[in-house]
Amino acid sequence: MKIKQSIAMLSTFAIVCGALLCMPAIGQTNTKLTDPEIASVAVTANQIDIEYAQIAKKKSTNADVLKFAETMAKDHQSVIDQAVALAKKLGVTPKNNATTKSFLAGAVKTRAMLNSKKGNAFNKAYIDNEVAYHKAAINEVENVLIPDATNSELKSLLQSALPLFKTHLAHAEMVQKEFNK
Amino acid sequence: MNKDLKRGGMILGSILLLFFTYSCGTPEQRAINVPEPDSTAANARPTHPAGTGLHFVEIKDMKFQPESLSVKKGDTVMWTNHDIVTHDITEEKSKAWTSGPLAPGQSWSLVVTESADYYCSIHLVMKGKLTVQ
Numbered sequence: 001m002k003i004k005q006s007i008a009m010l011s012t013f014a015i016v017c018g019a020l021l022c023m024p025a026i027g028q029t030n031t032k033l034t035d036p037e038i039a040s041v042a043v044t045a046n047q048i049d050i051e052y053a054q055i056a057k058k059k060s061t062n063a064d065v066l067k068f069a070e071t072m073a074k075d076h077q078s079v080i081d082q083a084v085a086l087a088k089k090l091g092v093t094p095k096n097n098a099t100t101k102s103f104l105a106g107a108v109k110t111r112a113m114l115n116s117k118k119g120n121a122f123n124k125a126y127i128d129n130e131v132a133y134h135k136a137a138i139n140e141v142e143n144v145l146i147p148d149a150t151n152s153e154l155k156s157l158l159q160s161a162l163p164l165f166k167t168h169l170a171h172a173e174m175v176q177k178e179f180n181k
Numbered sequence: 182m183n184k185d186l187k188r189g190g191m192i193l194g195s196i197l198l199l200f201f202t203y204s205c206g207t208p209e210q211r212a213i214n215v216p217e218p219d220s221t222a223a224n225a226r227p228t229h230p231a232g233t234g235l236h237f238v239e240i241k242d243m244k245f246q247p248e249s250l251s252v253k254k255g256d257t258v259m260w261t262n263h264d265i266v267t268h269d270i271t272e273e274k275s276k277a278w279t280s281g282p283l284a285p286g287q288s289w290s291l292v293v294t295e296s297a298d299y300y301c302s303i304h305l306v307m308k309g310k311l312t313v314q
Contacts, residue, residue, distance in 0.1 A: 167243040
């Protein structure tokens with residue numbers, strides 16, 4: 001009887017210890033991104049929006065949508081160019097990570113959705129996605145990438161990109177009104 | 182002899198003054214990378230006659246800073262792009278004047294003759310205002 005009780009107590013003890021040992025692992029989901037990982041997220045996120053813009057330039061005939069798409073393609077390429085130049089200067093090789101993969105997985109679905117639409121339905125879908133995408137990107141830059149960046153030049157580039165993305169969001173919301181009348 | 186010395190001094194002084202004026206003024210103008218999309222821009226170089234005012238607007242963090250500027254007729258306003266992307270400065274109502282694309286680091290200036298609302302035609306939400314007093 002006593003042996004049974006001892007085994008039960010030992011089992012409970014083992015489970016509690018196991019649970020405690022697992023806790024730091026759960027905490028690791030919030031592990032800070034390294035600078036090479038941040039560079040990868042920055043380049044990937046900008047590249048994805050350029051690809052959305054390229055779809056819009058092919059499929060839309062709306063002047064406001066085309067102008068917005070043109071601005072997205074040029075501005076995000078400018079950010080990529082500067083991020084790549086900085087990574088080169090710092091000797092940093094962008095490194096894929098969970099955030100990059102998450103952005104890429106979302107982009108596959110969004111591109112398929114955009115490619116399935118035509119006319120005004122496409123315009124609305126594109127601009128709605130731009131609003132949502134820029135909100136997500138702003139959140140990521142503001143709350144993850146900037147706080148996690150350790151190199152001052154990388155942090156500064158991200159801080160310069162933040163008002164740019166906020167302006168893109170305001171521009172997208174302005175165009176969006178046209179399709180929500 | 183005294184007269185010769187005085188004349189020599191005056192000539193030397195004039196040469197030094199000319200040299201000093203050249204060495205101070207020219208590099209400053211060279212440093213300003215001013216695109217000239219039209220004749221207005223050429224006239225708008227900061228070589229305005231003495232007595233007219235010069236104002237500066239910084240394009241930074243996707244804003245014209247200051248957004249609103251009061252000037253006198255004939256004053257020159259110079260915009261400089263400190264952002265990481267290309268902007269332009271365009272009269273909003275009738276597109277009466279525009280800087281054309283202004284790459285990061287570039288400046289453009291305009292002699293202001295009337296009040297105007299202006300914006301960046303690339304980033305439509307960026308707006309500014311010039312008021313002639």
